[in-house]
Amino acid sequence: MLEITVIIIHEVGLHARPASLFVQTAAKYSSDIEVTHGEITTNAKSILGVLTLGAHKGAEITIKAEGEDAEEALKALEQLVLNNFGEDE
Amino acid sequence: MKSISGIPASYGIAIGPAFVFDRAEIVIETYSIKDPAAEWKRFEEAREKTHHQLDEAYQKTKDDCGEEAAEIFNAQKLMLEDPELINTVKNQVEKDLTNIESALYKTAESYAQQLEAINDEYLSARALDIRDVSSRCLRNLLGTTDSPAAALKIPSIIVARDLTPSDTVLLDKDFVLGFCTAEGGSTSHTAILARGLGLPAVVGVGTAIEDIQNGEELVLDGDAGVIVINPDQGALEEFSSRQEKFYKLQAEAEAITHQPAVTTDGHQVEIVANIGNVEGVQTALDAGAEGVGLLRSEFLYLERSSLPSEEEQYQNYKTIADAFGDKPVILRSLDVGGDKDIPYIDMPAETNPFLGVRAIRLCLSRPELFKPQLRAALRAGYGNNLKLMFPMVATVDDVLKTREVLEECRGELKNEGFDVADEMDIGIMIEIPSAAIMADQLSEVVDFFSIGTNDLSQYTLAADRTNAQVAQIASGFQPAVFRLIKGVIDAAHSNGKWVGLCGEMAGELLAIPILLGLGLDEFSMNPPAIPFAKQLIRSISFKHAQQVAQTALDLRSDTEIREYIQKVIPEVNIG
Numbered sequence: 001m002l003e004i005t006v007i008i009i010h011e012v013g014l015h016a017r018p019a020s021l022f023v024q025t026a027a028k029y030s031s032d033i034e035v036t037h038g039e040i041t042t043n044a045k046s047i048l049g050v051l052t053l054g055a056h057k058g059a060e061i062t063i064k065a066e067g068e069d070a071e072e073a074l075k076a077l078e079q080l081v082l083n084n085f086g087e088d089e
Numbered sequence: 090m091k092s093i094s095g096i097p098a099s100y101g102i103a104i105g106p107a108f109v110f111d112r113a114e115i116v117i118e119t120y121s122i123k124d125p126a127a128e129w130k131r132f133e134e135a136r137e138k139t140h141h142q143l144d145e146a147y148q149k150t151k152d153d154c155g156e157e158a159a160e161i162f163n164a165q166k167l168m169l170e171d172p173e174l175i176n177t178v179k180n181q182v183e184k185d186l187t188n189i190e191s192a193l194y195k196t197a198e199s200y201a202q203q204l205e206a207i208n209d210e211y212l213s214a215r216a217l218d219i220r221d222v223s224s225r226c227l228r229n230l231l232g233t234t235d236s237p238a239a240a241l242k243i244p245s246i247i248v249a250r251d252l253t254p255s256d257t258v259l260l261d262k263d264f265v266l267g268f269c270t271a272e273g274g275s276t277s278h279t280a281i282l283a284r285g286l287g288l289p290a291v292v293g294v295g296t297a298i299e300d301i302q303n304g305e306e307l308v309l310d311g312d313a314g315v316i317v318i319n320p321d322q323g324a325l326e327e328f329s330s331r332q333e334k335f336y337k338l339q340a341e342a343e344a345i346t347h348q349p350a351v352t353t354d355g356h357q358v359e360i361v362a363n364i365g366n367v368e369g370v371q372t373a374l375d376a377g378a379e380g381v382g383l384l385r386s387e388f389l390y391l392e393r394s395s396l397p398s399e400e401e402q403y404q405n406y407k408t409i410a411d412a413f414g415d416k417p418v419i420l421r422s423l424d425v426g427g428d429k430d431i432p433y434i435d436m437p438a439e440t441n442p443f444l445g446v447r448a449i450r451l452c453l454s455r456p457e458l459f460k461p462q463l464r465a466a467l468r469a470g471y472g473n474n475l476k477l478m479f480p481m482v483a484t485v486d487d488v489l490k491t492r493e494v495l496e497e498c499r500g501e502l503k504n505e506g507f508d509v510a511d512e513m514d515i516g517i518m519i520e521i522p523s524a525a526i527m528a529d530q531l532s533e534v535v536d537f538f539s540i541g542t543n544d545l546s547q548y549t550l551a552a553d554r555t556n557a558q559v560a561q562i563a564s565g566f567q568p569a570v571f572r573l574i575k576g577v578i579d580a581a582h583s584n585g586k587w588v589g590l591c592g593e594m595a596g597e598l599l600a601i602p603i604l605l606g607l608g609l610d611e612f613s614m615n616p617p618a619i620p621f622a623k624q625l626i627r628s629i630s631f632k633h634a635q636q637v638a639q640t641a642l643d644l645r646s647d648t649e650i651r652e653y654i655q656k657v658i659p660e661v662n663i664g
Contacts, residue, residue, distance in 0.1 A: 011412065015211055017160070020167055046173035047164070048200045051215055054207050058404055 031067025095294030097314035098280035103267030108245035197223035221253035342620035346377030356631035382613020402465035448481035470510030520544035528580035542592030566647035606638025
């Protein structure tokens with residue numbers, strides 16, 4: 001099981017378009033991927049789960065992955081968050 | 090004739106019959122099944138059909154109202170393919186042998202309730218989405234396709250408890266004049282759609298919506314957030330002419346709203362927005378706001394059962410201030426008491442709450458309330474242009490005491506190792522006559538003033554603006570109020586300080602020429618008023634405004650002043 005921790009810097013938090021992109025990126029990998037914010041953990045491929053995390057701007061989230069492509073999956077999700085979901089500030 | 094009011098969500102005026110959108114609820118029965126594989130196949134087929142419908146809805150909405158409103162259907166597709174949702178439904182079908190309709194309905198409903206429980210406007214709108222997409226799929230399963238939208242055959246104002254994206258996509262947009270909903274806020278689907286269509290909308294009117302009968306004539310005023318039911322001839326004529334002028338001016342004003350407000354002879358003033366929460370940021374920026382002249386902090390304190398923490402306040406203030414970058418954002422400290430009550434803050438009943446322990450007086454007497462807010466503001470102001478402003482200041486002493494608490498907070502934060510804003514500008518609201526009279530002294534101890542005309546008028550005229558019998562007297566157009574404003578501006582300017590105005594008058598076209606002529610530096614108003622205010626200022630000269638203001642000050646009543654302005658500056662008559 002691999003894990004990383006990142007901070008959401010996007011204005012709207014892990015909601016709306018960023019949440020959709022996050023889930024769609026996770027869905028590209030066969031590994032099991034989980035995301036945790038505070039006390040809630042959810043399937044990173046579930047949009048409804050990711051929304052209920054209530055991760056606003058500044059929230060620290062932990063992403064865990066297990067499976068063949070776990071490393072690539074975490075790298076892709078990390079890049080997505082660090083690149084602010086492809087939006088320039 | 091009757092009026093009801095709600096939240097203005099998209100401006101403009103609509104006149105026409107009400108189309109009451111009454112959605113028949115689908116009835117979901119629960120029963121046991123024998124062949125889970127066949128049941129699952131039904132679901133797969135219904136889901137595929139739903140997908141196609143969502144693609145069509147996306148395309149149609151994109152063509153009609155733009156990408157932002159259409160994006161919702163892509164989000165709904167993602168929800169319907171959610172692996173957790175599908176797993177839960179699958180378990181109920183395969184293990185509990187529940188029929189697919191019941192399994193889907195219960196699962197979607199449980200997600201919707203979880204999202205609603207978070208108590209966030211954005212997530213509540215997503216609760217509506219999951220319900221919307223699941224009922225679309227359920228209707229496909231049950232083979233029922235009827236929508237009340239099909240009955241819309243003449244141009245009408247759509248009246249509904251709430252409108253889902255699926256409801257609105259089916260409405261023939263040629264027949265929609267405007268929207269009125271009982272639920273929702275300024276970021277609800279209806280609000281976004283209405284703005285995308287350029288149609289007026291009033292949302293969040295609550296149970297008053299039940300007063301509207303299908304087919305009744307309505308006037309919908311999206312600027313004021315008012316709906317007039319069965320307007321009389323006079324009201325109808327007034328709104329019709331306003332509507333016509335409004336559309337013409339709107340198009341002209343919006344096209345150049347991101348340009349500054351400069352008079353014909355080169356005098357520039359700042360046009361900023363009044364906002365009440367994080368959601369207001371985008372609306373303000375879109376409207377052409379050059380910053381925020383009044384950020385009401387009450388939004389963090391209302392509709393909850395305990396005080397917001399310093400951290401929560403910090404996050405919210407910082408998000409808003411950062412969104413404006415170098416542009417100023419003026420945070421007003423907690424302004425409660427008087428007519429604004431917060432249940433979990435113990436405020437003893439007073440015979441005369443407007444003259445009692447409210448706003449800065451309450452804050453100074455309750456450090457446990459005041460200090461977390463000041464600390465949050467000092468931290469949030471690091472690296473942007475956040476300014477702090479205090480309401481209900483009556484004396485120089487009030488300012489000195491407040492500054493003492495502020496410095497105490499700054500010292501504490503530095504000791505604790507926080508980054509804090511060292512150069513944060515401090516201002517006060519001028520809303521008590523004593524403060525207006527003492528403006529020369531006060532301008533020595535603050536960086537700026539912002540005039541609150543609503544309170545300044547009621548205190549100056551000794552007329553309670555919440556008492557319908559005397560509210561008329563408490564008009565900001567009273568010469569007495571303008572004379573006080575003049576004194577405040579002159580005093581501040583001779584000390585090198587600037588003056589703004591964040592009361593309702595700042596956005597009133599009739600008042601703008603006078604305020605401009607008196608030398609006001611900053612006008613702070615609700616975002617929809619910004620394009621119009623800028624346009625008016627561009628059409629007059631500063632020199633003329635100065636002469637007009639001088640004459641207005643010598644008139645005898647508010648009526649005389651209004652009539653005079655309408656006569657000498659015809660540009661104020663947009664509707």
